[in-house]
Amino acid sequence: MAIKSLPDVVVATPQRKSRENRVKPALLGLSLPAILWYLAFTIGPLFAIFYIALLDWPGFIAPSSFVGLKNFQTMFADPVFWQAARNSLVQLAVVLPIMLPVSFMVGYYVSLKPRGHRILRVILFTPALISLAARSIVFLSIFSPTGMLNGLLRGVGLDSLATPWLASQSTALGTVMAVDLWSGIGFTAILFSARLSSIPEEVMEAAELDGAGQWRRMWGIAYPICHDYFGVLLMLQFIWMFFASAGSILLLTNGGPGNSSTTLSFLVYNKAFRESQIGYSQAVGVILFAVGIAGMVLIRRAFRPKY
Amino acid sequence: MANARNSRSNRINPLAHAFVWFYALLLVIPIYFMLVSSFKENTAIFNSPFALPTSLSLDNFVNAWDWAALGTGLVNSVLVTGIAEIITLALAIPAAYAIARSGGRIGGIVEKFFGAGLLIPGFAALVPTVILAIGIHLFHTREFLYLFFPATVLPLSIILLTQFMRAIPAELEESAMIDGASRLRVLISIYIPLTVAGIATISILNFLTFWNEYLFALILAGPDPEVRTAQVALPNLVSQTNTQYGVLLAGGLLTMIPVYVVYMILNRRLEDALLQGAVKN
Numbered sequence: 001m002a003i004k005s006l007p008d009v010v011v012a013t014p015q016r017k018s019r020e021n022r023v024k025p026a027l028l029g030l031s032l033p034a035i036l037w038y039l040a041f042t043i044g045p046l047f048a049i050f051y052i053a054l055l056d057w058p059g060f061i062a063p064s065s066f067v068g069l070k071n072f073q074t075m076f077a078d079p080v081f082w083q084a085a086r087n088s089l090v091q092l093a094v095v096l097p098i099m100l101p102v103s104f105m106v107g108y109y110v111s112l113k114p115r116g117h118r119i120l121r122v123i124l125f126t127p128a129l130i131s132l133a134a135r136s137i138v139f140l141s142i143f144s145p146t147g148m149l150n151g152l153l154r155g156v157g158l159d160s161l162a163t164p165w166l167a168s169q170s171t172a173l174g175t176v177m178a179v180d181l182w183s184g185i186g187f188t189a190i191l192f193s194a195r196l197s198s199i200p201e202e203v204m205e206a207a208e209l210d211g212a213g214q215w216r217r218m219w220g221i222a223y224p225i226c227h228d229y230f231g232v233l234l235m236l237q238f239i240w241m242f243f244a245s246a247g248s249i250l251l252l253t254n255g256g257p258g259n260s261s262t263t264l265s266f267l268v269y270n271k272a273f274r275e276s277q278i279g280y281s282q283a284v285g286v287i288l289f290a291v292g293i294a295g296m297v298l299i300r301r302a303f304r305p306k307y
Numbered sequence: 308m309a310n311a312r313n314s315r316s317n318r319i320n321p322l323a324h325a326f327v328w329f330y331a332l333l334l335v336i337p338i339y340f341m342l343v344s345s346f347k348e349n350t351a352i353f354n355s356p357f358a359l360p361t362s363l364s365l366d367n368f369v370n371a372w373d374w375a376a377l378g379t380g381l382v383n384s385v386l387v388t389g390i391a392e393i394i395t396l397a398l399a400i401p402a403a404y405a406i407a408r409s410g411g412r413i414g415g416i417v418e419k420f421f422g423a424g425l426l427i428p429g430f431a432a433l434v435p436t437v438i439l440a441i442g443i444h445l446f447h448t449r450e451f452l453y454l455f456f457p458a459t460v461l462p463l464s465i466i467l468l469t470q471f472m473r474a475i476p477a478e479l480e481e482s483a484m485i486d487g488a489s490r491l492r493v494l495i496s497i498y499i500p501l502t503v504a505g506i507a508t509i510s511i512l513n514f515l516t517f518w519n520e521y522l523f524a525l526i527l528a529g530p531d532p533e534v535r536t537a538q539v540a541l542p543n544l545v546s547q548t549n550t551q552y553g554v555l556l557a558g559g560l561l562t563m564i565p566v567y568v569v570y571m572i573l574n575r576r577l578e579d580a581l582l583q584g585a586v587k588n
Contacts, residue, residue, distance in 0.1 A: 289431050
């Protein structure tokens with residue numbers, strides 16, 4: 001009984017007149033558990049961000065009080081917030097313009113099925129299978145002061161270049177970005193190659209007969225065909241990096257040294273779980289969410305299908 | 308066909324070959340380093356990082372297993388992954404069936420609801436999720452992960468599965484219902500057997516997501532060795548071992564084994580699942 005009426009509460013709609021429409025909502029009752037589950041564990045918490053950002057809340061078990069926009073004032077006056085915003089911007093502005101074009105080119109290469117492309121596919125898939133935790137300990141071992149890279153540099157007589165990659169102000173963020181690129185390009189390239197293989201042979205052959213070289217065919221023909229798909233993958237990487245860099249930074253650098261590798265995403269984590277400023281943390285969360293949505297809309301605009 | 312392919316791949320600039328294989332090498336080196344180092348001591352790792360190990364001693368693996376309580380961690384990971392998988396399927400299969408077969412406006416709205424959910428990054432709601440866990444007295448328990456993980460993958464699971472269900476001709480269902488079968492009966496004996504491929508796809512995707520999840524598992528289930536998953540246990544080795552890389556990397560390998568076993572058994576299927584999953588986003 002309840003099943004029949006509840007979908008209308010959730011997705012309020014007046015269209016229940018005809019016999020036909022009355023049967024369908026009964027069927028939709030089967031999707032009700034999933035809807036409620038998703039509302040309870042994702043949508044609800046998401047909306048709560050906007051309220052928590054208005055609270056002074058010094059720790060999860062402490063009482064909270066309403067302070068209006070005070071957290072936002074504190075945040076905008078806090079140099080750490082601006083440094084995190086700058087680091088996030090640098091991360092996006094450096095990693096995305098390298099990751100997407102390189103992935104596209106590697107994907108184009110794989111789609112030509114040259115010798116060894118099967119092994120190449122397996123190799124490119126690797127980063128998609130490795131967990132964040134396992135990947136991070138591998139790169140900790142590589143970039144630590146006594147790790148692989150410094151050992152290697154010393155081995156070839158370049159001691160002067162050896163540095164504590166993840167523990168130095170000048171290299172920490174750069175090293176995190178290198179790890180982002182390492183793990184992002186392979187799988188994105190596979191996705192591009194899947195899309196590119198669906199381009200009809202004749203199109204590329206015609207271009208070849210017209211004398212277009214491999215480079216011209218890649219950027220002059222294949223790219224415009226995949227233009228909107230390029231936008232989809234750009235959006236995917238943007239969301240992933242902008243929102244979820246906290247985990248990788250927590251494991252690799254802890255946001256430091258100083259705040260030199262703290263991004264907005266990591267700041268949300270750090271303020272809430274290390275510094276017990278939950279209201280402040282969620283004020284950053286509101287900014288993260290708003291900028292994230294704006295970014296998605298922009299990317300969508302820029303890569304809208306042109307037909 | 309073979310000729311066409313050859314013509315497409317011929318005359319690739321040698322620089323392109325060099326560039327792509329150089330990147331492939333960059334991908335392989337850390338994995339190779341991980342493999343050989345897990346049989347070595349620190350001095351050997353630092354002095355000759357790429358040399359093959361001189362012995363196949365399993366000390367590092369044993370130490371990693373003991374110090375990080377990886378046995379308990381792996382059991383917790385299996386429990387969390389398995390139970391969250393079951394709950395996900397129990398929620399997603401009926402929902403996908405309902406969306407695929409209801410047509411009409413409300414079905415469209417529900418589909419859009421989950422479609423929009425694809426764009427919502429789970430991380431945004433980390434802090435309120437903790438408050439929710441505390442509120443229902445499940446903070447720092449595995450049980451909360453059982454309940455929470457399915458919600459993070461519901462949009463993708465439902466959208467993918469709906470497409471598989473749509474491909475089933477409606478006549479099959481109609482004739483079964485004329486014979487007196489209920490909706491549930493139709494779902495269980497017609498739709499589920501015919502969409503096994505789709506169910507396998509989302510199960511593989513969700514397996515990877517659940518098994519590899521770190522930040523939410525760390526914060527929601529907490530660091531207690533009895534409750535934490537293998538992914539949460541692993542980074543503890545960094546401080547515990549005083550950075551003995553061999554032990555660290557051996558531990559990393561141990562947590563990766565289940566994923567690679569699945570990859571070896573389901574190679575093609577797993578690749579397809581990942582492709583479909585990403586494209587739908």
